[in-house]
Amino acid sequence: MSREIVIDPMTRLEGHGRIHIFLNADGGVDRAYLQIPELRGFEKFVQGRRAEDMPQITSRICGVCPMAHHMAATKALDDLYQVDPPPAGRKIRELLYNAFMVEDHALHFFFLGGPDFIVGPDAPRQKRNILGVVDAVGLEIGKEVIGVRKQLRDLVAAVAGKAIHPVFGLPGGVSRSLSGELQQQAAAAAARAIEFSQFALGAFRKTVLGNPGYVEFITSEAYTHRTYYMGLVDDANKVTFYDGTLRVVGPDGKELLRFAGRDYLDHVAEHVEPWTYMKFCFLKDIGWTGFADGAASGVYSVAPLARLNVADGMATPRAQEAYEEFVTTLGPKPVHHTLASHWARIIELVYAAERMAELAADPQITDPQVRTLPAAVPREGIGVVEAPRGTLFHHYRTDERGLVTAANLVVATQNNAARIALSVDKAARALIRNGQVDEGLLNRVEMSFRAYDPCFGCSTHSLPGHMALIVEVRDADGSLVQELRRD
Amino acid sequence: MTSTMTKPKIAFYWCASCGGCEEAVVDLGEDLLAVVELVEVAFWPVALDFKREDVEALEDGELAAAFINGAVRTSEQEEMARLLRRKSAAVIAFGSCAMFGGIPGLANLYESRDILDAVYREAPSVQNGDGTLPAEQSRVPEGELTLPAFSASVRTLDQVIDVDYYLPGCPPPVGLIKSAVTALLEGKLPDRGAVLAPDVALCSECPRAATKPDKLLVRAFWRPHQGLIDPELCLLAQGLVCLGPATRAGCAAACPGGNMPCTGCMGPTSNVVDYGAKALSAVASILDADGEEEIAARVAEIADPVGTFYRYSLPASLLHGRVRPPAGKEKKEEAAP
Numbered sequence: 001m002s003r004e005i006v007i008d009p010m011t012r013l014e015g016h017g018r019i020h021i022f023l024n025a026d027g028g029v030d031r032a033y034l035q036i037p038e039l040r041g042f043e044k045f046v047q048g049r050r051a052e053d054m055p056q057i058t059s060r061i062c063g064v065c066p067m068a069h070h071m072a073a074t075k076a077l078d079d080l081y082q083v084d085p086p087p088a089g090r091k092i093r094e095l096l097y098n099a100f101m102v103e104d105h106a107l108h109f110f111f112l113g114g115p116d117f118i119v120g121p122d123a124p125r126q127k128r129n130i131l132g133v134v135d136a137v138g139l140e141i142g143k144e145v146i147g148v149r150k151q152l153r154d155l156v157a158a159v160a161g162k163a164i165h166p167v168f169g170l171p172g173g174v175s176r177s178l179s180g181e182l183q184q185q186a187a188a189a190a191a192r193a194i195e196f197s198q199f200a201l202g203a204f205r206k207t208v209l210g211n212p213g214y215v216e217f218i219t220s221e222a223y224t225h226r227t228y229y230m231g232l233v234d235d236a237n238k239v240t241f242y243d244g245t246l247r248v249v250g251p252d253g254k255e256l257l258r259f260a261g262r263d264y265l266d267h268v269a270e271h272v273e274p275w276t277y278m279k280f281c282f283l284k285d286i287g288w289t290g291f292a293d294g295a296a297s298g299v300y301s302v303a304p305l306a307r308l309n310v311a312d313g314m315a316t317p318r319a320q321e322a323y324e325e326f327v328t329t330l331g332p333k334p335v336h337h338t339l340a341s342h343w344a345r346i347i348e349l350v351y352a353a354e355r356m357a358e359l360a361a362d363p364q365i366t367d368p369q370v371r372t373l374p375a376a377v378p379r380e381g382i383g384v385v386e387a388p389r390g391t392l393f394h395h396y397r398t399d400e401r402g403l404v405t406a407a408n409l410v411v412a413t414q415n416n417a418a419r420i421a422l423s424v425d426k427a428a429r430a431l432i433r434n435g436q437v438d439e440g441l442l443n444r445v446e447m448s449f450r451a452y453d454p455c456f457g458c459s460t461h462s463l464p465g466h467m468a469l470i471v472e473v474r475d476a477d478g479s480l481v482q483e484l485r486r487d
Numbered sequence: 488m489t490s491t492m493t494k495p496k497i498a499f500y501w502c503a504s505c506g507g508c509e510e511a512v513v514d515l516g517e518d519l520l521a522v523v524e525l526v527e528v529a530f531w532p533v534a535l536d537f538k539r540e541d542v543e544a545l546e547d548g549e550l551a552a553a554f555i556n557g558a559v560r561t562s563e564q565e566e567m568a569r570l571l572r573r574k575s576a577a578v579i580a581f582g583s584c585a586m587f588g589g590i591p592g593l594a595n596l597y598e599s600r601d602i603l604d605a606v607y608r609e610a611p612s613v614q615n616g617d618g619t620l621p622a623e624q625s626r627v628p629e630g631e632l633t634l635p636a637f638s639a640s641v642r643t644l645d646q647v648i649d650v651d652y653y654l655p656g657c658p659p660p661v662g663l664i665k666s667a668v669t670a671l672l673e674g675k676l677p678d679r680g681a682v683l684a685p686d687v688a689l690c691s692e693c694p695r696a697a698t699k700p701d702k703l704l705v706r707a708f709w710r711p712h713q714g715l716i717d718p719e720l721c722l723l724a725q726g727l728v729c730l731g732p733a734t735r736a737g738c739a740a741a742c743p744g745g746n747m748p749c750t751g752c753m754g755p756t757s758n759v760v761d762y763g764a765k766a767l768s769a770v771a772s773i774l775d776a777d778g779e780e781e782i783a784a785r786v787a788e789i790a791d792p793v794g795t796f797y798r799y800s801l802p803a804s805l806l807h808g809r810v811r812p813p814a815g816k817e818k819k820e821e822a823a824p
Contacts, residue, residue, distance in 0.1 A: 004630060022629035030629045037635050038561070039621075040503070041602035043610065045593040049794040052712040056750065057798075060590040063507020063658065081712070143517065150516045161745020163514070164507040164658050168745050171712050176746035265611055272607050272615045274625040275632040279606075279613065288614065374712055395611070401790055402712075408610045 005437060019445065021428050027435030032428035034421045034449070036278040043407050051080055051378060051402040055169040058394065058409070064107075066165050067100035067156070068387035068412075071242070072394040074169030079262060080381025080396060081171040081374030088367035089173030094242040095186060095359040096156055096166075097385070101241055101352035102193045103152040104388040105304075105345050109200060110145050116447055117208045117342065137203065148196045151189045158182055173371030186360035193353035194318070197346070201322055204346050209329070218339040219330070222430035223448060225293045226251040226336050227419055228283055228300035231307035232386045238315035239307050239351060241386040247310045248283065251295050253334045257285065261384030264393050268410060269298075271418075280418040281410065291422055299422065302390025302415040303452060304344035309334035314347065316354035322347045338423055341451045378402045387412040389452070416452050423448040495551035495672065498530035498542065499581075500571060502564040503591055503641065504557030508582040511658035512554075515665065522668055526551075530571075539567070545574045552671055554654075556581040558588050558802065559642045561635065572648040577676065579667065579683070583657040583752050585644040587762070588802025590657070592641045593794065595801050599637050641802045653682040657752035657799060660738045684737035686757050689749055693731055693740040695721045704775040708789060711747060722748045723773065728795060733759075733766035752799050761805045763796035770796075 005021035018037055022030040042061055049057060055073040059066035071093065078084065085093065110118075110133055119132040134142035153163040159182060160166035161175075168175045178186075208214045217223075228251065232244035248257040248267070259267055270279040271288045282288045282298035289297045300306075314320040326347060327333060330340055359365060382395045390412035397406040413420075427448035431441050501509060513519065529550060530542050553575040559565055572578055583589045594602065607613060607620050624633050644650055654667055667683045670676050677683075690696055699721040709726050716722070722729035722743060729748035731740070735756050742749050755762040767786070776782045789795060797804055 020632055031627075033627070033632060035632065035634065039602070039606065039637055040591050041594050041597070041599075041606060044597050044602040044605040047605075048596075048791055049593075050710065050791050052710055053750075053791075053794065053798075057590060057794075060505050060507070060657070063505035063510050066505075066507065077712070146516050146520075150514070153514060157741070159745075161747060162741050164510050166745070167742045167747040175711070175716060176718055268612055269614045270610065270612045272613060272619045272621075274619050274622045275627060275634065277621050277634065277637070279610075281612075284614075371715060373714065402710075403790055406609070406611075408612055410612055 005432075019424055019428070021432070023432075023435050027433065029425075029429045029432050032425040033275060034278075034424045035276045037276075039277040043409060046396075046404050046407045049404050051077060051381075051396060051398050051404055052170065054394070054396060054404065054407075056165065056167055059165045061409070061411070063164055065100075065104060065387055065389070067097060067160075068385060068392055069394070070160075070166050070169050071097055072383045072385045072387070072392045074171070075243070075261075075383030075385065076381040076394040076396055077169070077171035077383070078381070079383060080378045080398065080402075082376040083172035083372045083374045085173040086367070086369045086372055087364050088177065089370040089372070091359050091362055091365045092159065092174050092178050092370060093169070095178075095356060095365065096159055096168075097242045098352040098356040098359070099152045099155055099186075099189065099193075101388060102197070102349055102356065103149050103156075105349040105352065106145065106149060106196070106200065108388070109204075109342070109346060109349070116450065117214065118203065141199070144196065144199075148192055151192060155182075155185055155189045158185065170371060171374050175371075177368045177370045178366050180366055183360060183366050187357065190353060190357035190360045194350075194357060197350040197353040198318070200346050200349060204343060208343070215329075219337050222427050223338045223423070223451070224336050225301075225338065225419055225422055225426070226295075227293045227297070227422075228256065228286070229306035229309040229334060230300050230302050230391055230415065231310040232384070232391065233311050234315060236315070237312040239311040239313075239319075239348065240315070241352065243385070246384070246391065248300065249310050249334060251293070251334065251336070253309070253332070256283075261393065262382040264382065264384065264395075264410070268393070268415075270410070270414070278417050279414055280421070281415045282418060291418060291425070293419070293422055299418040300415065301419045302412060303341065303388075304348050305335060305338070305341040306390065307386060308344045308347065314351050316351050316358070318354055319347055319351035322350055338448065338451045389413055390415050413452070420449050420452055423452075494525065494527045496527045496529040496545075496549060497671075498550050498553040498571060498575070499528070500530065500553060500555050500567060502555065502557030502568065502585070502644070503560040504582070504584050504589075505591075507658040508556035508584075511582075511661060511664060514661050518665055525672055539570075542570060542574055547573050548576050550575040552577040552579060554579045554581045555644055556585050556658075558584040558591055559644060559647045560591075560638055560640070565647055568644060568648050577651040577671070577679075578644075578648065579652045579654055580644040580650045581654050582659050583655055583754065583799045586653050586655055586803070587754055587800035588641050588643050589799050592800070592802040593798070595641055596793065603637065643803045646802070651679045652676065655682060655684055655735060655753045656738060660741070662739075663737050682735070682754075682757060684735055684753065687736050688756060689731040689734040689736045689738070689740055689753065692736045693721075693743050695719060695740075695743055698724065700724055703773040705773050706775050707785065708770075710790065716746050718746050728770055728789065730766045730769070730796075733762065733769040750798055751796075754800060762800045763793075763804055766796045767792065 018035040019032055021032040024030045055070045058069040058073045061069050115133050118136050156163040160168040228248055230248045232240050233247045234240045234244050246259050250256050267284050268281055269284045270281055272279055283300055286298035314323045326343055377400050378398045380397045384393050392412050393410040395408040396404050398404050427445050431444055553571040580586045603620050608618055621634055623636055663684055703723055705726050708728050717725055727748045730751040731749045734749055734751045735753040737753055755765055759765045771782055771786050774782055774785045776785050
């Protein structure tokens, strides 16, 4: 009597997410599984490589967020060789990192997740893309999105060699200093980014907050999970991306842990299931109790919503203002509504733009002293950053020549994997009744994980891809009853 | 995306890749909007809503060009590559993974089983007492779930289908993408088999070229983290392993511009069969050493020769990393007329 539904991206793209739903005799959902069907194995084939090549090799895990891997690897090299970059070296890194955050968050809002809201969750599929957004907001704004992105990426390329797969990270600093000319280029890009971030915030207010239906949708129980949250904070507990202390708060918002990235193995563990290539992170302090939320389960979440939940605020004025509006509207914290991630992402975009401007205006950033040369014998190094999609750990062991003997990569989406699995299961249970599956359902289920901006490419170091879906409804004998596809 | 009968149809597709090639296309920026006006994009899974069925419904050879990035790893990717081959007048291997296997091609150094063990059993953060590995079939309380088998074997696009043109780079430089698309639209593509990039060594466009001595001699090589790199001087002359002399131009020497050595992502110029061998001999030839023995000893001092010289090209190389042509190779689809 039981039936199964498989939501699978186009079969030609093995490297994408697949949702397998088991129905019970009443046509309700027994359990929905999110499967990740591909793996590339960077952890193995980086063995034998030169440690200093890791920032360039691991950036190839993902061409969408190469800077995040490049920077986590570079920081792991600092730790490996026990060197701190001089102030200008550190500031150049953080400047480019924030430029990358603006550009990546903007990409998500306007190209990937935003269309659901700007064009509408029930708009025709052909419209729910960047072209639909341009139709909705106007060609001029579409060109501005392209223009800002180009200006930021040109800056990254000018300083880091290339925007896609940068080359400037070295243990103890960066490969080149910042000229006065490049500093001006950075200041101009930052000013435009701030303006753009205010526009994005305005667009979100108008299209989402101005629509009571959306607010109700965001706060609905189907998209809500009470879990732990993890993210980097600075000394004042404000959100930070490039460096800081890891803070974990519980479902009640109280601080559970504060720890340095290099102690991650004391607190972060991974669970293996035989039915997916994805590993599921959990808090070692709480333990793995299966796919469950609540204070008794070690499942936690990372990325924009988690970062806002672990922090006490934002370190720059416009972002702080936006943060307060967020807390007033959706608080008290922690905000457990997954779809609020979209709003949190824009608040972070504002912060990243403002932080860029601060760094570009810092006279010390053009100091020619940008590297500290390593002297220590390399052994082990751990680096952590906040990638756009959450906390990212790179951990290497090497021989005395600095050749990698072991590597561990705990990637942003992997930290979120258990909660994403919960979200998909919960959305499916809430939305599927009497075995009825229709087109509209697909996007609603899709939205439950698109909010995380998941990068399954990163998380299994496998193929990235768009979330095309195929639903197959099969009866107990396995014969096809119904097929829906949207690829 | 209006379509008319006269607009040439093109397709973009990704196999095993990181998404960087797609980002490079988006980096065309406003030029992308202009291109979209001139062509009909018939298939681009990352951005547009067309299905495999739409491709299947095309006449053979109806697509003016298919740009395929990423190496080939799965049966699905192989099928899709064959389908696009049949439907396209021209297939362009887009980027270093499609051309040479790319960085994921380094996986060919290891067996799948070793990779699975490293990820699921040996990683220090894993808690996996009973040694569970992802399995092709597994029982869950509600029924059975399946996964595709994990394959470590990475192939280049032309080990699977015939390729007409090659666009190298990791990712291909925006300027080269633009020229390739322009040449396509103007019907000015060169002879089949051509690499759509300058056929000269990278040094020719390096901003440091003037500081490269006529006769380079290096006593010993050092690694980038070991010293301060002069931002003006030829990197080889400084004693860094820079692969510019063995590598094709076309990127405006982006990495030397970022004050780091070239790592060879553009691949070789057209007269070279095996990029890594060429790069190694280029480096060995400038060693200031006496006799073959000393040269061999100096070369042996270079850490990780495979990762240094074959970083992007192991699957395409003549070395053991080469993947045996699959049975399907003999059945390569004929190029559409």
